[in-house]
Amino acid sequence: MPWPIRASATTRERPVSAWGLAWSRFRRHRLALLGGAVILVLALSSALAPWISPYDPARSNLRLRFSAPSLRPPEDPRALPRCSRERSFVGWPCGVHPFGTDDLGRDLLTRVLYGGRVSLLVGFAAALGSTLFGGLLGAAVAYAGGAVDALMTRFTDAMLSIPQFPLLLILSGLLASRELPWAVRLSEALGPAKSILLIIVVITALSWMPAFRLVRGEILSLKEREFALASKAVGASAARIVLRHLLPNALHVLIVQSTLMVGEAILIESGLSFLGLGIQPPAVSWGNMLSRAQEFLYYPNGIYLALFPGLFIFLTVLCFNFLGDGLRDALDPRLGRRA
């Protein structure tokens, strides 16, 4: 039975919509709610980083390298950092470094917040891109059927049989070259945003396959159902049938897939940046913070450089996984709790 036709199971007077039913199931999933809340807090504090943090993320302070996490300002008044922004309305007072400072004396919490902007942006954009692309392609191919379907499915299988990470490396490594005229022009136009855009494109290009397969499977079974046949009989165009009738019924698959994909994309971004092939400085991301941190593991207090960005990646991905799990249980009760 498809998922939207389930409301009759309840005994309420007022009919409950499918979404309402899903929401009531979702609400019971405490970890998913918690995950969603944490994501919201993380996203908001990253977005508002300039107003929360009293520091400039790029400004170094060589008197204050590798200071330990502390909630008190340094005792030596000469080591006091200059706070470049007065408009901080929440956050923490100037001079305090809750997560400590890095190898150039920059405030770690500030950099983690700014890094969150990039990491979350990449996660959301790549997840949206890959599910939309894969989903639309899967729907189109499934509806068209025949040779197109067979060919695309084969191609997808071949894509899936190459381990992803080496391909990601190659794509982002080769695309990031600085020798090419058009790449240079792109860098001039976009500045540090270039590596961010590039990594979104690369992840999208290599992560659309799961969405493709999921949606293709759904559409294949949906397109033979009466409501689809009926709209075909009254003369609806193929585009209308797919977009208006079939895809909305496969939406729950896409929602779950894209939620889980956000976490996946954040992990990929951090891995690529860790290898130096992802987000390039001066842009900050959690991954490229970790890449730098590797050099300073053995320094006193150097461990915090690796600890905090990784902890934030972990926490964020965990929350997206909780959220995805909860959404799957809520939107597709047939599936049960799958791995």
Added chain:
Amino acid sequence: MLSYFVRRLLVALPTLLGVTFIVFSIVRVLPGDPAQAMAGVHATQDYIERVRKELGLDLPIHVQYVRFLRGLLRGDLGRSIRTGLPVAQEVWTRFLPTLELTAASLFLTLVVGVLVGILSATKPYSLYDHASMFLSLAGLSLPVFWLGLMLMLLFSVRLGWLPAAGRGGLRHLVLPALTLAASSVALVARFTRSTLLEVLRQEYITTARAKGVRESRAILVHALRNALIPIVTIVGLRFGALLSGAVLTETVFAWPGVGRLVVDSVSARDYPVIQGTVLVIAACFVFINLAVDLLYGVINPRIRYD
């Protein structure tokens, strides 16, 4: 059985061909000139042209592809731009360390993952079940390289129990294998639990219990055998993920494997090595999946090879 094997092999061939095509075209379509890279930054235009001719890069693209395939059949993957050695040789010397690492992780995945999953499924919704499922979701959310760094900090820097980097005896293998296996163990544990729970609801399990079969036997012999098929599939598919993870793990632990070779050759724009390494990795993956298919019959004789 034999004819099935041959037929599966024949099905794997187009997939492999598709893989060669994808790898070949990625390296060709992307910006950057292999001839330029090989000749060096200060080479004259003349010299670059000569290198281009030598590499056959001046030929039409389909001719290049056929030449590439023909070389492949002879085991000739070209020569590395960086070292001048045959790519096949370079990949081969790096292959064993990676095999060692992934095999150890696969072993951990199968043993620990399945065990945790079985224990969870036998006591669903217990404290143990909740704890292990929470931990496994956490394991799936860990960045591989960060886990590696943290394990290294704890066990080699702080405690000094295990070596931090390099390849040597079993002691060197522990941390990288744990790091690489973590997410796979987590996934397999979750999957084993849900599959086993489904099987345990089947009527033949009730029958077995009604007959007075011991619970451990009902689970381990009656249920697990049928649950194993999807589990083995997942473990087989994890091999690809392990190979991907190996790139990061090998970087963290300075493990001299194929993954490290990919990273190095991408940074150096060593096109033949990039191409060769990815091909070998992909071929491994295709063959592992083939092996998994063949395993089905051993696990469950009901599956006929016809």
